Amino acid sequence: MQNKGLVKLFAFLFGLVSIYQLSFTFFTNSVENEAEEYAINKVDNTVANYVQERAEVEAKYLDSVANAKKFIGFTYAEAKKKELNKGLDLKGGINVILQISVKDILKGLAEKSKDPTFNTALENADQLQKNADEPYVESFFEAFDAIKGDKKLASPDIFANRTLDDDIDITMDDETVKKVIREKVDDAIVSAFEVLRKRIDEFGVTQPNIQRLGNSGRILVELPGAKDVQRARELVSQTAQLEFWETYNTDKLVNFLTQANNLIREEQAPKAEKETTEAVQDTTATAEEDTSSKIDALLDTVDTDSTAVEVVANPIFDLDVREASRGRNVLGVYSKEDGEKVVAYLNRPDIRALLPAEMRYTKFLLGREVDLKAYEGRNVRLLGQKGVELYAINANRDNTPPLSGDVITDAQGSFSQNGEPSVDMQMNTRGSKIWEDMTGKASKENTNIAIVLDDIVYSAPGVSKGAIVGGRSEISGDFTILETKDLANVLRAGKLPASADIIQSEIVGPSLGQEAIDSGIMSFLIALSLVLIWMVFYYGKAGIFADIALALNILLIFGVLAGLGAVLTLPGIAGIVLTIGMSVDANVLIFERVREELTKGKGMKQAVADGFNNALSSILDANITTGLTALILFIFGTGPIKGFATTLLVGIVTSLFTAIFITRLFVDWQVEKGNKLDFATAMTKNLFRNMTVDFLGKRKVAYIISFLIVAGGLASLATQGLNPGVDFSGGRSYVVRFEKSMNASEVSNTLADVFVEDGVKLPPNVKTFGEDNQLKITTKYKIDVSGTEVDEEVEQKLFEGLKSYLPADFTLEQFVDSAEDKEIGRMSSVKVGPTIADDIFKASLWSIFGSLIVVFLYILLRFRRWQFSLGAVAAVFHDVLIVLGVFSIFWKIMPFNMEIDQAFIAAILTVIGYSLNDTVVVFDRIREFMNDHPTWEFSKTVNSALNSTLSRTLNTSLTTLVVLLAIFIFGGESIRGFMFALIVGVLVGTYSSLFIATPVMYDTTKKADKEKT
Structure with a gap:
């Protein structure tokens, strides 16, 4: 081997850089262990909110040492950015995909137009989106064009308005307007992305990830390590539409509430009486079965002291949990469910008609759900539970608040005068003037001002000391310090330009994540140990060299992942462990070729040189085909599947380097010292030597067996189907x-x-x-x-x-x-909405067909015969159909999860890669024999090539299967189905390369040769 010194230098530098990259992970883990131990000792585990308090103490400790603890010149905070990222399934946390409502954006751009054509087009666009791959805005344009008639997008009552005055005028044609609207929609989505990024930056989790997904209006948010699910949900989905409204005092609505209560009572009372009478009659009809006891039981349910009858008596007042009114602007205090029921009553058109004419635009809003400790001493029926307060907002015809959140320039968590956590806000000059006028009026008229965020009243303070000058205001309530921090963060970041719906989410508890880490490490160590032992058992001293190269390979994989900032997931660990199994393939190919050269009588030095050179073509072809499928998986995959593809791609590159160069260094070192290398042990020296199996003679039997298995699988697919996971079906x-x-x-x-x-x-x-x-x-x-x-x-x-x-x-x-x-x-x-489930399914199909097309073209380019490509693709289809058939037949029987989801698609693509890897090695040897023995019968050439690769084929399959079985048994439940698919795939892939791919290539070649003659 040339340039040994350069190879040694690169190996040393790569190893050193990998150790350097991983050292940050060890440092941060040690600091975090200190923080965890400190928190455990500091917080009494008997307190009610032990977990939350411990998390806060732990976070405070890490904040205090963020710039104090140092490692080789880097602070903990800096080192944290360089550590190996752990994914959601290993660390626990929250992963959501948000859909920014483009419909809301369009409504905003049209200034909430009432134009019937515009609104019908929006409704039709909703329907089109159910089966469309295009962005929502394009569906809207399609729907508008279908019904517009003479109407233009640049109409004054659609987009030629004050909001878009600088961009659109009434003379523009629709195509020009569409271009402007597309830009505006994209700008709004970018704005939403920035708002979310600002919020998440201050959320308090390390290494959050936020990214746009194409131009669909979807945004991916990953918060590894986040424990408070509800807090995270509110953070990412809260629109943050902050509004300031004047409230009505209770005395103005007493008559209205009384009339509303009486009207609803009159509706419900006859119905309740009728149902009670019918129930008693039904009971009497079955008197033979113990009449008296049944009537007594029924009468107990309609006792005059029961809550049910009280609710019928006063549907609004009796749901109020207070025994006495409190506060001049609180209409009632309810459980959340009852509060929503009362608001629904009050918003009925016939009930709203009872409002005085000057109050007809009143809107009824509930406060945030809080503990009812503020009502202690008033015999609150829900004391110790949570409740909501009901407010009447002095709204207007356009539902436009006197003051909105866009005037807020700063917001900080603080404490109110009585020491309770609150949020202080500062307004700009325009907002300060309006705020001064609003508070002055409220002070004079003895009313309150409601601070409303996303239609929830956060607080409604009174103003007793005159107008507030300077634009400062406070949001107070039953807050925790963490809640005020989040609220201030949301207000500073600003409002989302449209609503954000969570269309896909995944929540993993930290305990489940820790179990995944433990099982992943266990499977990793067991698989690694088995492979290391097997290589020494089979190849002796040469196997030790391969093991050293394999150890370096693992170090490089983890080092590269840390350097790239990649996220390590459970499928990622599976990808690394699978790489261990597949990376020995290169060493096996090399060692088998060296053994062949030694069998021919060549000297050790020449045999080693020729063995490495002859194996290189097969190694490259096999790894390129696997790499192509991994690349397609990386492009189309998301989340953990992308992590699997990343580790597989990195593993392929590092495996090539260590197998071709590092193993060669050790082998050459032994040869130059004059030491003997047999590349085998006494037990394996003659194993699979001089094999003469007539593979082609058995091809018809193999065709029949494969036909029966595939047909059985197809029959099961047609009758029993598969078990689709939420990834594809939604749920x-x-x-x-x-x-x-x-x-x-x-x-x-x-x-x-x-x-x-x-x-x-x-x-x-x-x-x-x-x-x-x-x-x-x-x-x-x-x-x-x-x-x-x-x-x-x-x-x-x-x-x-x-x-x-x-x-x-x-x-x-x-x-x-x-x-x-x-x-x-x-x-x-896990939650997956139906729309994104459909998108995931389509992307998965594209990834499978894309990989088949790419590999077909690569093999055609490499072997220059379409018969080779046809044989390889036929084998792949054969393998995929068998895996699908096995999953269809056994998903109701097996004691583990066999859902068809993204992980299964990753398994299918890996099976494709493995099958092609095996097939390409065989085809490469057939091509070599065709060149070396042009006078041989084609059948002899093919059979000889298959026999000569049998040792490598079985060796690689065995090591890969051992690895997969280790992961299957010890790697955790969440990837057991994934591993089972790979195990089936490796078995059928090994079989198909010998009995499907090669025979198909042989039969089509013979047929083509006959047609030529």
Whole structure:
């Protein structure tokens, strides 16, 4: 080998740089362990909010040492930016994809136009989007063009308005306007991205990730390590539409509320009386079965002291939990559910008609949900629980507030005069003047001013000391310090230009993440140990050299990932472990070729040189085909799948370097010293030597066997189908852990009673996930409805349905809490909306067909015969169909998850890569034999080539299978289905390269030769 000194220098430098990159991870981990230990010692574990307090103490400790602790000249804060990032599935945290509402943006640009053509086009665009791949704005243009008639986009009542006065005038044609609108929509999405970025920068998690996804209006937000799910949801989805309104005092609405209460009572009372009478009659009709006891039981349910009858008596007043009114502008205090019910009553057109003429634009808003400790001493019926206050807002015809949040120049968490956490805001000059006028009027008229954020009243203070000059204001309420910090952060960052719906989310608890790390490390060490032992057992001293190269390869992989700032995920660890199994393939190819050269009687030095040179072509071809599929997976994949592709790509490059150059260094060093190298042990020296298997003679039997297996799989696919995961079908999926073993069917039947939509029960799909006390629960309940409120509702219903299986004192907060030491409850959750599920499915199909096309073209270019490409692609289709068939047949039987999701697509692409890797090595040897033995019969050439590669084929397959089995058994439940697909793929891939790809190539070549003659 030439330039050995240069290779040594590069190996030394690469190794040194990798150690340097990884050293930051070791440093930051040690500091974080110190912080965790400090917090454990500092916080009493008996306090109610132990986990939150411990997290805050831990964060404060890390803040205090951020610039104090140093490592080789770098502070902890600087080192943190250089450490190896851990993904959501390893660290726990939150991952969401937000859809910025382009519809809202268009409405804003059109100044909420009432034009019927414009609004109909928006409605039609909603329908078009269900089956469209194009951005929403293009669907809107298509819908508008279909119904516009003589109407123009540049009409004064659409886009030729004050908002767009500098960009659009009434003389412009539609195509020109469309260009402007596209730019404005894109600007708005960029603005939303920047608002979210500013919020997230101050959220308090390390290494957050936020990125735009194409031009679809989607934004990916990853918060690894975030534990407070609700806080993170509000942060990313809150529009932050801040408004200041005057409120009406209670005395102005007493008559209205009384009239509304009486009207609703008159509607409900007859209905209730009728239902009671009918129920008693029904009971009497079955008197033979114990009449008296049944009537007594029914009468107990309609006792005059019961809450049900009280609600009928006074539908508005009796839901109020207070015994006496409090505050001049608080209309009532309710549970959140009752508050929403009362607002729905008050917004009915027939009820609103009861309002005085001068108050007809009144809007009724609820406050934020808070503890009811402020009402202590007033016999509050919900004392110790949470409630909301009801306010009447003095609104106007256009629903335009006197003052909005765009005047805020700064906001900081602070403390009110009574020492409670609050938020101080500073306004600009324009806002200060309006604020002075508003507060002056409120002080004179003895009214309050409501501070409203996204239609929720955060506080409604009175103004008793005259107008407030200078533009300073305060938001107070039952806040925690963390809540004031987040609220100030949101106000400083500004409002989103449109609503942001969470269309995909994944939440992983830290305990589940730690288990993933432990299982990943376990599978990694076991797989590595098995491969190292096998290489020494099979190749002796040469195997030791391969092991050293493999160890360097692993160091380089982790070092490169840290240097690139890549995120290490559980599939990423699987990719590294798989790389270990596949990277030995290069060494196996080299060692087998050297053994062949030695068998020919060549001297050691010449045999080594020829062996390395002859193996190079096969190594490059095999790794390029695998690399092409990994590259396509990287392009089309998202999240963890992209992590898998990244590690696979990095692993291919580092494997080539270590196998071709590092192993060669050690082998040459031994040869130059005159030491003997057999590239085998006594037990393996003659293994697979002089094989004469007639592979082509058995091809017809193989065709029949493959046909039967594929046909059986296709039949199952047609009848039983596959088990689509939420990635492709949409839905919400939860992993829930219990104290004892659970019956999946029983739980599904129980949950069917709570997941009821439009009167129809929707039993969820429930399956044991790993241990028998852990279930994976997937439901499509309200998946078409977006919003954090719906997510919370589904969690609430899930908790209600599972309550009987949980400890008696277990609360909803404990169930959904992401505590590090959590043993039971919701461990993780995934939500995928139907639109993005459809997009993921399409992208997956493109990735599969794209990889097949690219590889077909590469093999055609490399071997210059279409028969080779056809054989390779036929084998790939054969392998993919068998894997799909196996999943279709066994997904209801196997005790582990066999969903068809993005991870499964990654497995299919890896199977394609592996199958092609194996096939290309065989084809490369056939091409070599064709050149070396032009006078041989074609069948002899092919069979000889297959026999000569048999040792390599079986050796590589065995090491890869050992690795996959180690991950399958020890690598954690979340990737077990993924590994099973790979195991099946490696088995059929090895078989197909010998009995499908080569025979198809042979038969089509023979047919082509016959046609020529």
